[in-house]
Amino acid sequence: MTVEPPPPTLRLRIDESALAANWRALDRLSGSARAGAAVKANCYGLGVETCVPVLRDAGCRDFFVAHWSEVTGVAAHVAPERIAVLHGAGNRAEADYARAIGARPVIDSLHQAKLWTESGGGPCHLMVDTGINRLGIRPDKAGDPVIQALEVEVLLSHLACADEDSAMNAHQLDAFRAVLPQIRHREASLSNSAGIALGPQYRFDLTRPGLSLYGGVPRSELAAHIRQVAYPEAALIAVKTIRAGEHVGYNATFTAPRDMRVGTVSLGYADGILRAWAGASLRHEGCSIPILGKVSMDMVVVNLTEAPNLQEGDWLSLPYALPEAAAQTGLSQYELLTVLGNRFG
Numbered sequence: 130m131t132v133e134p135p136p137p138t139l140r141l142r143i144d145e146s147a148l149a150a151n152w153r154a155l156d157r158l159s160g161s162a163r164a165g166a167a168v169k170a171n172c173y174g175l176g177v178e179t180c181v182p183v184l185r186d187a188g189c190r191d192f193f194v195a196h197w198s199e200v201t202g203v204a205a206h207v208a209p210e211r212i213a214v215l216h217g218a219g220n221r222a223e224a225d226y227a228r229a230i231g232a233r234p235v236i237d238s239l240h241q242a243k244l245w246t247e248s249g250g251g252p253c254h255l256m257v258d259t260g261i262n263r264l265g266i267r268p269d270k271a272g273d274p275v276i277q278a279l280e281v282e283v284l285l286s287h288l289a290c291a292d293e294d295s296a297m298n299a300h301q302l303d304a305f306r307a308v309l310p311q312i313r314h315r316e317a318s319l320s321n322s323a324g325i326a327l328g329p330q331y332r333f334d335l336t337r338p339g340l341s342l343y344g345g346v347p348r349s350e351l352a353a354h355i356r357q358v359a360y361p362e363a364a365l366i367a368v369k370t371i372r373a374g375e376h377v378g379y380n381a382t383f384t385a386p387r388d389m390r391v392g393t394v395s396l397g398y399a400d401g402i403l404r405a406w407a408g409a410s411l412r413h414e415g416c417s418i419p420i421l422g423k424v425s426m427d428m429v430v431v432n433l434t435e436a437p438n439l440q441e442g443d444w445l446s447l448p449y450a451l452p453e454a455a456a457q458t459g460l461s462q463y464e465l466l467t468v469l470g471n472r473f474g
């Protein structure tokens with residue numbers, strides 16, 4: 130007999146219809162291009178198992194991960210040749226694995242291009258670095274024989290400043306356009322979530338939204354189209370009254386000004402609720418429930434003054450609308466998603 134553990138005291142509710150609606154909105158906003166999906170880092174922390182089938186059923190056909198270790202989780206739901214691995218194949222083991230499993234490496238350097246061809250070649254994608262100086266070949270290497278030898282399906286580049294009104298955007302667009310006729314390819318792809326909002330000239334054949342699928346709003350133009358997807362919730366695991374003058378938490382940073390009812394919530398920085406959340410408020414049915422003192426690894430203590438009827442086992446929600454949560458904590462919307470831990474049910 131196997132003994133099942135009891136349900137966890139924290140959960141990450143995923144609004145699957147919002148996720149599907151966000152992909153459809155980004156696909157529509159991509160105009161004549163189709164939208165793919167960045168599903169790296171376990172769908173930005175929200176779970177490949179939950180999110181990839183929703184994206185696939187919404188109509189998404191192109192999936193991007195960063196690491197080879199991320200392929201099998203996605204390939205359980207979609208054809209491997211529709212999965213692109215952004216870090217490319219940098220050694221023989223990765224190139225052999227790519228070919229065996231059928232996923233596409235995004236070739237990121239002359240070294241990778243040479244290795245790919247020498248290890249057997251075949252269809253691949255190619256990243257051209259138009260200014261972010263991260264991964265990708267420099268545009269002036271387009272004519273190199275090792276690049277010309279590749280069988281390129283999608284020619285990609287990546288915008289550094291798409292979430293800002295920066296001159297970099299037009300510079301990168303021009304550099305990308307200039308390289309397209311120099312390398313044989315089937316399709317072109319430049320824009321991430323924010324890039325989709327920069328205008329039709331940025332969309333090409335395929336867009337690669339990530340953040341906005343999961344509720345992120347990197348540019349105000351997207352705000353009306355994007356819905357919140359991730360809702361962290363946690364249970365009260367203790368409720369008590371503390372006396373005026375007593376302290377709460379590590380380093381005793383909160384001192385009770387009067388006798389007060391407080392609760393301990395099963396949510397801490399090991400779950401991704403970093404100490405930057407100190408001073409924020411949780412919610413229960415419209416009541417604001419402020420965090421008192423420092424965030425611990427596995428818990429926070431909250432002020433139950435406004436919600437006197439709450440008891441052990443009741444659930445609180447963490448306000449996780451990403452633009453507002455980013456303003457509250459100083460964390461980026463990307464960090465807020467990907468930092469979420471693995472103890473959520």
Ligand SMILES: *Cc1c(COP(=O)(O)O)cnc(C)c1O
Nearest residue numbers: 167287321322337338339340341
């Ligand atoms: C992560 C990533 C994306 C998705 O970017 P978002 O800003 O999350 O939409 C697209 N393309 C590349 C190359 C990426 O690394």
